[in-house]
Amino acid sequence: MARRSDARQRSGPSMADVAALAGVSAQTVSRVSMGLDNVAPPTREKVLAAMGQLGYAPNGAARALRYGSFGTIGMIAHRLARTGESRTVEAVVEAARARGYTVTLVDLESPSPGDVSAAVARLSHQAIDGLVIVRAEIATPETLALPRRLPVVVSDSRFVGHHPAVGADQTGGVRLAVQHLLDLGHRTVHHLAGPADSGPAQLRVEAWRATLAEAGRPVPAVAEGDWTAAAGYQIGHRLAADPDVTAVLCANDETATGVLHAFHEAGRRVPDDVSVVGFDGILLAEHLLPPLTTVAQDFDEIGRRLVDLLLRQVRDGEDLTGAHEEVPTRLVVRASTAPPR
Template structure:
């Protein structure tokens, strides 16, 4: 900085003001300083500036599952929204969701110096007595039941699942089968509960739930069981990847979609419109989830005050070619 000041013929304080973007520097002087910086290859020390200001302009992200499309799209949305606000993101994957792993992740983020933390937590963890987050941490949790203790941003899982079931019932199907996600998943739990509630409200029988692990392979296994049941004419699948497996199994079994069996997914991944047939699915607005996560954690940072409660992002049903009225013999 002293070398830049000497070359530009200004004080070190002026160089500091220019490098930090402070106002009040005459434009010609600012250009003079910038030219000197360029000539000398000077770059402001971001760590030093962070220590001086007391902020690092970095958000930490703790993610418990890197394999699911939903989590990765949420991570992308958070990183994009943070960048738009001038913040970098530091990712710490947690392979085993335990108290020790969570504590270790917070410790590592503390060492890396972040201003706030976004936790993308699909599994049941924060609702157990053994797991707590640091009391002074500025935290936003995605997809969780911890709304009374932390700021939570979530997709309206229940509303999306209800719309999917109602769509199939309105087409005339007697009931709707369900391929659910893992039992420990918050999202899967909400979608199962909403599926059950929608069937109960319509006075329809509740078929046995089939479980998958979000993968197309698990959807295929469930699809084989569904294909063997002649009474099955409508299926709500808890995500689009499992729905892809269901479509394959039905096709191999000679069950036509949608003429014999209608299929609805959840997520509206970019590939869903290119399935055969194009998949009717529930659209999740991952970009809006990311924006609200970043907005919440930045409010907490700037106000130095934690937020509580759950902020739900609306879903919408996207109707494509994988759903139709049931075969005449089975129509209600």
């Protein structure tokens, strides 16, 4: 008996131990560990508390053999310091946790098709049920090698028709911002864009140009940044030296922060002399001086939809190859925009 007891202690607590401590059945413990929804919240909390008290961790390999699921989602991202990537990753992790899944993340050094494909290969050999690609950047459906049977969802509209995709309405958001500035009376709108290798940045450039052209307004030369406040500050000084610049749409809110700094140093008052609009809707934007008008993205909803599309493939076996969900953006008007003098 002593030997059997020692062996049990070395192997760790069992599902039966958790069930006994929580006062539920082993089947209920199994449902909680799988993240299934048919468990009452108070019961789920008791089971989770018992798991924590005992130090119980579900066996992923055993779960996969029994249920065909590891309970883990793979995720590939690039440049997590950027707002869009970090907020999307955070939203996916939260949405996955709510559905009973953990996330294994690979952060790429470069967005090349080879690096993305290599990361996919590494993850696909691990115990994952499906894959979320936050942004493939310069990779295309033709250059990105993905395992045929691995459920995949991409936060990138360029993969529509090849893989399920979820993204913000970049075009609609830019049109709202540009039209807002034109309606205030600005003759045209200058654009400080993101990098040329970014899909969202190029979508925003195209929407900016199209909106100005459709309105019969001059289309200035685009200024290319790199999403950072430092680039906004540097390019902002050049824009501040041009008296014809009265309205600027920035690639994101961080870039707009640098532009506001540059205009302040140059003596160009915002919004009296020049109006500035950002993109993303970060929390800091409303606390800038002046508070920043911005196009807000709903990153939480993007994360929820990415996980939902992925788990519909994992759990239900749905073929969602052509699925494309676009999450609306909204214009948040604050004190950084006003009619030109």
